[in-house]
Amino acid sequence: xxxxxxxxxxxxxxxxxxxxxxxxxxxxxxxxxxxxxxxxxxxxxxxxxxxxxxxxxxxxxxxxxxxxxxxxxxxxxxxxxxxxxxxxxxxxxxxxxxxxxxxxxxxxxxxxxxxxxxxxxxxxxxxxxxxxxx
Numbered sequence: 001x002x003x004x005x006x007x008x009x010x011x012x013x014x015x016x017x018x019x020x021x022x023x024x025x026x027x028x029x030x031x032x033x034x035x036x037x038x039x040x041x042x043x044x045x046x047x048x049x050x051x052x053x054x055x056x057x058x059x060x061x062x063x064x065x066x067x068x069x070x071x072x073x074x075x076x077x078x079x080x081x082x083x084x085x086x087x088x089x090x091x092x093x094x095x096x097x098x099x100x101x102x103x104x105x106x107x108x109x110x111x112x113x114x115x116x117x118x119x120x121x122x123x124x125x126x127x128x129x130x131x132x133x134x
Contacts, residue, residue: 040131041132054079056071121134
């Protein structure tokens with residue numbers, strides 16, 4: 001899809017611009033998943049240029065006990081709301097687990113070229129405080 005021209009050239013000379021192709025809902029979902037992984041794997045306060053980007057750490061949640069599970073869900077929801085505009089109607093639900101893993105289910109509406117599509121993701125925070133999203 002690269003036209004071989006720089007962005008500034010394509011802006012100045014529209015005839016060099018490449019027509020935008022339609023992006024499939026799956027491509028959009030994959031892009032959102034990649035971004036959610038970045039969001040959830042980043043701890044809030046670690047990015048100097050954007051201190052609210054990321055989620056709270058488990059050590060911060062200890063002080064919120066017994067509301068720590070709800071506080072972590074709120075941290076994830078607020079960060080998604082602020083930094084992932086392609087998702088709307090975001091709901092975060094704690095999924096109880098038998099092991100020491102903290103799990104949340106993320107359900108939302110994904111805005112695509114063809115309209116809104118329901119999506120679901122799962123986050124897992126393991127005992128080593130490593131968060132994954134799938």
